[in-house]
Amino acid sequence: MTPVRRRDLAVLALGLAVASWLLVRAWYGSLPALDWWLPAPLAVLAIAEALGARTLRTRLAAERDARAGRAPRPGEPAVRRVEPLLVARLVVLAQASAYVGAVFTGVWGGVLAHVGPAADRVQAAGGDTVTAAIGIGCSLGLVAAALWLESVCRIPPEETGPSEGVSA
Template sequence: MKPTHPGHLAALLVVVALIFWAAVRHFYGAFLLPWTAIPTVLLLALGEGYSGWVTKARIARKPDTKPVEPLAVARLAALAKASAYAGAVFAGIFAGFAAYTLELFDRETPRSEFFVAAGSFVACVVLVCAALYLEHCCRIPKDSDDRNSD
């Protein structure tokens, strides 16, 4: 499995944002934005960031840590990759919605929906960053013997 490329995630975010912005223009009243997405996604990001921190310490065999199972690391890496792509897609959805409601910012309802969409976008970007960090922490460290033989 190759590491996730942040450029691919950014391109996915932009494409989804443009598609969703076009969809919201025609179906604005049909979409509901839950404000509860913000704390939920932030808690997911916190969990992935903490998992990355703990996994990195366990892989490095820091004192007072248990050895990590290789299969567990592979599962965490798969979770990180899935979270990064899902976070980029949802960030694109919220960015498209925020871009459309920004045009209607002088009205009260679209203004409040803009803040929910913008907050959800930021939370999704934080999730993507935490997922990339978790994926980075799942890498196998280079041994000192390997560096000396090069």
């Protein structure tokens, strides 16, 4: 499984920003109100993935220490083994979340590109500007948390060097 390329995320976000800007520009008057809480699910998912990444990183570090023969510190619980299938599932979740975050970054960016300049002239655009800014922040938070979770799930390089038959 290859890691998510940041370039792909940036191209996806930029392309959707242009597309959503065109759509919002054409149909802004007929869109429903954009409430400030609309991007909240993205923030919840970003927080959950960040907490999961922190927990997984701690558990993997404890497991590596146990394999290296280092004893746990006094007062620490016994090392719980991390299931490889769980890590594989978390990688898939992280990659999917990174793309979802990039999609919503582009969508909210396109909305902000249209309503931002009109915020002082149109009353509804002021609230929509705040919502779009919150949406961009939550979406970028989701991308960051997903990329962090993906990096935590990577297999660390061997400390003694590559094994027999593996080219460096």
